[in-house]
Amino acid sequence: MAHTVREKAKLLARVRRMKGQMEAVERALESEAPCGDVMQLLASIRGALAGLTSEVVEGYLHEHVLHASDETARAEAANELAQVLRTYIR
Amino acid sequence: MAHTVREKAKLLARVRRMKGQMEAVERALESEAPCGDVMQLLASIRGALAGLTSEVVEGYLHEHVLHASDETARAEAANELAQVLRTYIR
Amino acid sequence: MAHTVREKAKLLARVRRMKGQMEAVERALESEAPCGDVMQLLASIRGALAGLTSEVVEGYLHEHVLHASDETARAEAANELAQVLRTYIR
Amino acid sequence: MAHTVREKAKLLARVRRMKGQMEAVERALESEAPCGDVMQLLASIRGALAGLTSEVVEGYLHEHVLHASDETARAEAANELAQVLRTYIR
Numbered sequence: 001m002a003h004t005v006r007e008k009a010k011l012l013a014r015v016r017r018m019k020g021q022m023e024a025v026e027r028a029l030e031s032e033a034p035c036g037d038v039m040q041l042l043a044s045i046r047g048a049l050a051g052l053t054s055e056v057v058e059g060y061l062h063e064h065v066l067h068a069s070d071e072t073a074r075a076e077a078a079n080e081l082a083q084v085l086r087t088y089i090r
Numbered sequence: 091m092a093h094t095v096r097e098k099a100k101l102l103a104r105v106r107r108m109k110g111q112m113e114a115v116e117r118a119l120e121s122e123a124p125c126g127d128v129m130q131l132l133a134s135i136r137g138a139l140a141g142l143t144s145e146v147v148e149g150y151l152h153e154h155v156l157h158a159s160d161e162t163a164r165a166e167a168a169n170e171l172a173q174v175l176r177t178y179i180r
Numbered sequence: 181m182a183h184t185v186r187e188k189a190k191l192l193a194r195v196r197r198m199k200g201q202m203e204a205v206e207r208a209l210e211s212e213a214p215c216g217d218v219m220q221l222l223a224s225i226r227g228a229l230a231g232l233t234s235e236v237v238e239g240y241l242h243e244h245v246l247h248a249s250d251e252t253a254r255a256e257a258a259n260e261l262a263q264v265l266r267t268y269i270r
Numbered sequence: 271m272a273h274t275v276r277e278k279a280k281l282l283a284r285v286r287r288m289k290g291q292m293e294a295v296e297r298a299l300e301s302e303a304p305c306g307d308v309m310q311l312l313a314s315i316r317g318a319l320a321g322l323t324s325e326v327v328e329g330y331l332h333e334h335v336l337h338a339s340d341e342t343a344r345a346e347a348a349n350e351l352a353q354v355l356r357t358y359i360r
Contacts, residue, residue, distance in 0.1 A: 002122070002124070002125045004119060004122070004123075004125045004128050005122045008120075008122070011128075012116065015112060015115050019109060019112045019116070022105060022112060023109070025105050026102065028094075029094060029098055029105065030098075030102065032092070032094070032095045033094075034092070035093060035149065035153060036167070038094050038101075038146055039147060039150050039170070039174050040170075042139065042142065042143045042146060043143070043174050043178075046139055046140075046143065046178075049139060050136075050269055050270045052132065053129075054265070054266055054269040054270065056128055056129050056132060057269060058262050058266075060125050060129050061245075061261065062262075064126070065241075065246070066254060074246060077126070078242060078245065080130075081129075082241055084130065084133050085237060085268075086234055087133045088133075088269050089230055089233050089234040089268050090227075090230045140360045143359050144356055144359040147359060148352045148355065151351065152348060155331075155335055155336070156345060164336060168332060168335065172328050172331055172332075175324070175327060175328065175331075175355070175358075176324055178355075178358050179324040179358050180270070180317075180320045182302070182304070184298075184302070184303075184305045184308050185302045188299055191299050191308075192300065195295050195299065196296065199289060199292045199296070202285060202292060209281050209282050209285065210278075210282065212272070212274070212278070215274045215329065215334060216330065216347070218274050218281075219326050219327060219354050222319065222322065222326060223323070223354050223357045225319060226316075226319055226320075226323065226357065226358075229312065229315060229316055232312065233312045233313070233316065236308055236312060240305050240306065243305060244305060244306070257306070260309070261309075263310075264309050264310065264313050267313045267316065267317065
């Protein structure tokens, strides 16, 4: 069972929390809150997003690369992971 | 006028697009989409968030540090900016 | 043959270039060059380091995870890679 | 006095430590050490570089933007800082 299915409830809760943070940015912009508040909210979303992404990437590495069903699937997963890592290691 | 007020409509549009991307992650998890899709969606949100944050930080630097109303306001803004930068330069 | 052995000359050239950049920072500090110069030099090293790291990580993923000699070696390599990725995805 | 002059000895010590780490990467490549060792060394340099950069950026923000000699110098420093921040917030 894929990691994102096994941990579905926990991952969904984290995504919804981030959506709530995004809505807080929306409200801050609409109500013309101090620019510093918007900046701090964005920094906190970044932290939450990094935490979620780190967990999903690690789950992907173990589920689809380490425990691939066959060598073709493993190679495809390794390539997909490499593509995503390029957006982070820069 | 603060940068986030002057550019309010444009910034709100970007935030709402990111919220839409977040909802796409939510649907992907709910529908038990392939783990790789979730990973790619999260990477694209990261890019959008970085772009928005970079603009808000730069607006803050110019609006509240460079063109502060007085030296006390400038010092407070510089400290708030320094705090946020620590979460990025690591 | 490991990626870092096969690409040894190319990787060594990149590391020596970065060492040269680091020596430029050293000279800038010693000669009390403008602070902005030191800041720009550090930013350029970061870019070079990210490029080199991205290549080594990708080589590692393919060499030691995808084409591991056996399942034990694969599991160890996946864990080592996961550990390194945690320092980047944050 | 500029931050990089006032803290010269401390900053030079950090740069020389990083140069030592870079030489360790050089030796690891030359001696064909395990690829994982190279990867871990690069990750540790990244951490050291981020710490040094964060300190230099913060010193720059306070020295050259907050306490600029005049408004022209302040505007130039703010622009130089904005340029460097774009390489980090992405």
